[in-house]
Amino acid sequence: MNVDMKLLKEYTIPFVGLKLGKHHFDYQIDKKFFEHFEYDEFNDVNVKAELLFEKKTTFLELHFKIKGDVNVNCDVSNEPYNQKVKGTFDLVVKFGEEYNDEHLDVLIIPHGEYEINVSQYIYELIVLSVPAKRVHPGVEDGTLESEMLKKLEELSPKAEENKTQSEEIDPRWNTLKKLLTDK
Structure with a gap:
């Protein structure tokens, strides 16, 4: 996946300049955000992502929260509809010899790093919040005419x-x- 990080620089947090303690970041995620990831499963996106960024002396704690909806096509009828999405994800960022993201909720970045880009985490959280089987509410209650x-x-x-x-x-x-x- 070739994500152009320059276009997603608003998701880069230069934590070296932040004071110890809690910091809030809010992002409004739209369809354009997903174009950077070459992901085209969503017709439209309207999701609010909140990040509580906690800087501690030797590590960082990131608490992500998303809420909103994505417009997808129903797996049964192929009709587009708004699918509600919400989710949370916690990430601990530690410092080590080299970059390591093998663990789901722990990221190790090299000593001397001064910023972190959180776009990948927001992207994954939204994508994973969409149910595997997408069913139009009108299919479930029998009101959809198609x-x-x-x-x-x-x-x-x-x-x-x-x-x-x-x-x-x-x-x-x-x-x-x-x-x-x-x-």
Whole structure:
């Protein structure tokens, strides 16, 4: 993934200049943010990301919180809808010999680093907050009218069952059924 960090510099926090203690950062995330990550699953994005950045003497604590919605296409009907997303993520940043992000919630950055870019964490938190199966609320409560749903309904096994039951049964089958029950 080739993310242009220059375009995401507003997500770079120069922590070396921050006093010890808590600092708040608020970000309004839109579709453009995801274009930097070449991620195009969302039609539209309106998410507020809050970061509580706590600078301690030997490490940093980052508490991310997101809330908002992303416009996605329903997996069943392919109709676009707004999917609510919310989530939290805590990250501890420590200093070490070399950069290491192998652990999910611990990042080690080299001594002497003076800034950290948080865009990747916000990106992942939003993407992971979207349910694996995206279902339009109108599909769940039966209010969505769509060509795709009508087609699915026609092709569903239930519709086939109803069709066969309503068609008249060929009288020859009745004779055969009789043979089976007359044993």
